[in-house]
Amino acid sequence: MNNSQTILVVDDVEINLHLLQGLLQPDHRVLTADNGPDALRIALEQQPDLILLDVILPGMDGYEVLQRLRADVRTKHIPVIFVTALNSAEEEARGLEFGAVDYITKPLNAITVRARVATHLKLERQRRMLEALANIDGLTELPNRRQLDSKLQAVWDHAVRSGSELSVAVIDVDCFKQYNDSQGHARGDNVLRLVARTISSSLQRSTDFAARYGGEEFVVLLPATPTDGAWLLMETLRRNIERLAIPHPGSTVSSVVSISVGVAGCTPLPQQRAASLLQKADQRLYHAKRSGRNCVVGDGLHSSFNSGALFSPDLPLDFPGL
Numbered sequence: 001m002n003n004s005q006t007i008l009v010v011d012d013v014e015i016n017l018h019l020l021q022g023l024l025q026p027d028h029r030v031l032t033a034d035n036g037p038d039a040l041r042i043a044l045e046q047q048p049d050l051i052l053l054d055v056i057l058p059g060m061d062g063y064e065v066l067q068r069l070r071a072d073v074r075t076k077h078i079p080v081i082f083v084t085a086l087n088s089a090e091e092e093a094r095g096l097e098f099g100a101v102d103y104i105t106k107p108l109n110a111i112t113v114r115a116r117v118a119t120h121l122k123l124e125r126q127r128r129m130l131e132a133l134a135n136i137d138g139l140t141e142l143p144n145r146r147q148l149d150s151k152l153q154a155v156w157d158h159a160v161r162s163g164s165e166l167s168v169a170v171i172d173v174d175c176f177k178q179y180n181d182s183q184g185h186a187r188g189d190n191v192l193r194l195v196a197r198t199i200s201s202s203l204q205r206s207t208d209f210a211a212r213y214g215g216e217e218f219v220v221l222l223p224a225t226p227t228d229g230a231w232l233l234m235e236t237l238r239r240n241i242e243r244l245a246i247p248h249p250g251s252t253v254s255s256v257v258s259i260s261v262g263v264a265g266c267t268p269l270p271q272q273r274a275a276s277l278l279q280k281a282d283q284r285l286y287h288a289k290r291s292g293r294n295c296v297v298g299d300g301l302h303s304s305f306n307s308g309a310l311f312s313p314d315l316p317l318d319f320p321g322l
């Protein structure tokens with residue numbers, strides 16, 4: 001029995017709803033709606049894996065429901081099978097043009113319904129798997145840059161709407177080229193995995209988000225977090241990485257693997273761009289590297305301790321134009 005996938009059945013005739021429910025219920029979680037507006041609401045809230053949609057509905061018909069599902073980014077991906085008594089080739093073509101993935105005609109044949117539903121649920125599982133893979137970094141299993149870009153925009157937009165602060169940190173492993181050169185690429189990969197795991201475990205809230213930005217660079221998004229709070233969290237992370245005590249004989253800054261971090265935060269305004277905040281954090285990372293590595297640079301904040309690094313309080317913490 002597989003209850004992991006959910007099907008929404010939409011039909012205004014109660015006996016049809018019962019019939020389809022009876023056919024599908026043993027294997028799947030089945031939700032029902034007897035009109036278009038309810039179908040749209042349930043689709044949005046429950047995110048079913050498949051919708052069986054009757055074409056003829058009172059008020060808003062199946063074509064309009066399908067159009068509305070396709071027009072909303074939150075529901076446009078949900079596959080829809082049209083179920084109708086209309087069996088002309090013209091109607092079938094119209095349904096498919098509107099974006100239905102398949103077409104089932106009444107009277108329903110139990111074997112056909114189960115087979116088509118099984119096929120489209122399998123395709124949906126595969127689509128979700130591919131989507132997840134396309135958004136995950138294979139080495140560290142953290143979200144990749146692609147996912148980071150869309151997440152940054154989403155948290156930025158949310159912060160604009162809610163007027164809340166958003167902080168961003170860019171993290172870079174120090175002297176990683178020397179690590180690869182002296183210890184080998186395979187060990188280098190292991191370090192990246194460990195750093196990724198330590199970043200994830202150092203984050204405190206479910207809304208915090210970490211991604212591999214590329215190479216030995218990571219980015220953390222901290223919604224509803226002021227810059228000084230983000231700086232403290234990144235300082236804890238810097239220490240947690242040091243505590244891993246991974247020997248790094250080639251490092252010019254520490255005997256163990258260390259990181260440098262740039263932190264920036266703001267209360268986003270509609271006319272500003274999300275990328276500018278990331279750029280600011282990246283500039284501060286550059287500053288952290290220039291001032292000796294193994295440190296966290298934020299808005300006027302700088303790690304007071306770094307093992308043998310040159311902390312130069314004279315260096316400007318803000319860059320012109322940022």
Ligand SMILES: Nc1nc2c(ncn2[C@@H]2O[C@H](COP(=O)(O)OP(=O)(O)OP(=O)(O)O)[C@@H](O)[C@H]2O)c(=O)[nH]1
Nearest residue numbers: 172173174175176177178180185188189215216289
């Ligand atoms: N093992 C491994 N190495 C990687 C991976 N991606 C990037 N690198 C290496 O990371 C190194 C980054 O080197 P640089 O950009 O010179 O920076 P760095 O040596 O860390 O120096 P600083 O950042 O200035 O401290 C390069 O040698 C890359 O080949 C990866 O997936 N695995």
